[in-house]
Amino acid sequence: MNRPEICLALDVDDPKQALDLVKNLGGTVDLFKIGLQLYCEQGNSFVSSIKTLVATVFLDLKFFDIPNTVANACKSVTRLGVDIINVHALGGSEMLQASIDAVNNEADRLGIKAPKLLGVTILTSINTQILKQEMGISGAAEENAVRLAELCKKVGLDGVVASPIETPKIRKACGDNFIIATPGIRPAQSDKNDQKRIATPREAATNGANILVIGRPIYGAANPKDAAEAIIKEL
Numbered sequence: 001m002n003r004p005e006i007c008l009a010l011d012v013d014d015p016k017q018a019l020d021l022v023k024n025l026g027g028t029v030d031l032f033k034i035g036l037q038l039y040c041e042q043g044n045s046f047v048s049s050i051k052t053l054v055a056t057v058f059l060d061l062k063f064f065d066i067p068n069t070v071a072n073a074c075k076s077v078t079r080l081g082v083d084i085i086n087v088h089a090l091g092g093s094e095m096l097q098a099s100i101d102a103v104n105n106e107a108d109r110l111g112i113k114a115p116k117l118l119g120v121t122i123l124t125s126i127n128t129q130i131l132k133q134e135m136g137i138s139g140a141a142e143e144n145a146v147r148l149a150e151l152c153k154k155v156g157l158d159g160v161v162a163s164p165i166e167t168p169k170i171r172k173a174c175g176d177n178f179i180i181a182t183p184g185i186r187p188a189q190s191d192k193n194d195q196k197r198i199a200t201p202r203e204a205a206t207n208g209a210n211i212l213v214i215g216r217p218i219y220g221a222a223n224p225k226d227a228a229e230a231i232i233k234e235l
């Protein structure tokens with residue numbers, strides 16, 4: 001089995017720190033993720049400048065709104081030429097379908113490759129208790145994540161973002177060609193922070209994840225490059 005790709009989450013405010021991480025780790029990790037924090041600070045031009053430096057950029061803005069609004073947001077980020085984008089699966093099938101159509105139509109219009117579109121299932125910071133007590137959603141977090149992954153597959157998304165814990169069930173339900181990106185990755189000695197449904201890099205790989213999304217355990221380490229290399233060695 002090939003090892004999963006390592007995606008470094010650039011969850012920093014400072015563009016210089018983000019660029020330093022990209023330059024320092026460009027030859028070590030496989031792709032970089034720009035999330036809400038850096039995007040809200042730096043916007044589209046920064047995304048484009050990162051894209052000129054690295055092969056694969058995941059723009060993690062987790063769109064969640066009515067179908068028309070999400071479709072227009074997907075259309076807009078498709079123009080940035082990034083490689084992976086995402087929407088919340090909880091937005092429902094109509095929103096998911098509108099997102100796929102928007103991405104494909106805009107990419108066709110521009111003659112560019114469409115970004116892969118992933119559905120966020122249940123956030124790795126949300127567990128069964130929070131789902132039930134705060135959101136009134138019954139069933140275990142893992143069951144809900146698998147159900148949402150099946151919905152994403154049925155509508156035609158390229159894959160999902162899910163916890164490494166439900167990854168084996170998602171793989172079984174959605175097949176080998178479905179991308180499973182897993183945050184909530186914590187090497188054995190790392191701090192859990194706000195993540196609740198976690199696994200080590202090796203467990204996530206064994207469970208069948210394609211992309212391991214890792215932030216604080218790498219960029220928060222005294223030596224980020226050593227931390228990334230240790231994770232790759234463990235895999």
Ligand code: C5P
Nearest residue numbers: 009035122123124161183213214215216
């Ligand atoms: O620092 P840490 O490794 O916890 O970072 C995880 C990254 O994955 C963050 O950028 C977070 O936004 C993202 N993410 C997540 N859970 C999801 C989807 C994305 O933690 N379900």
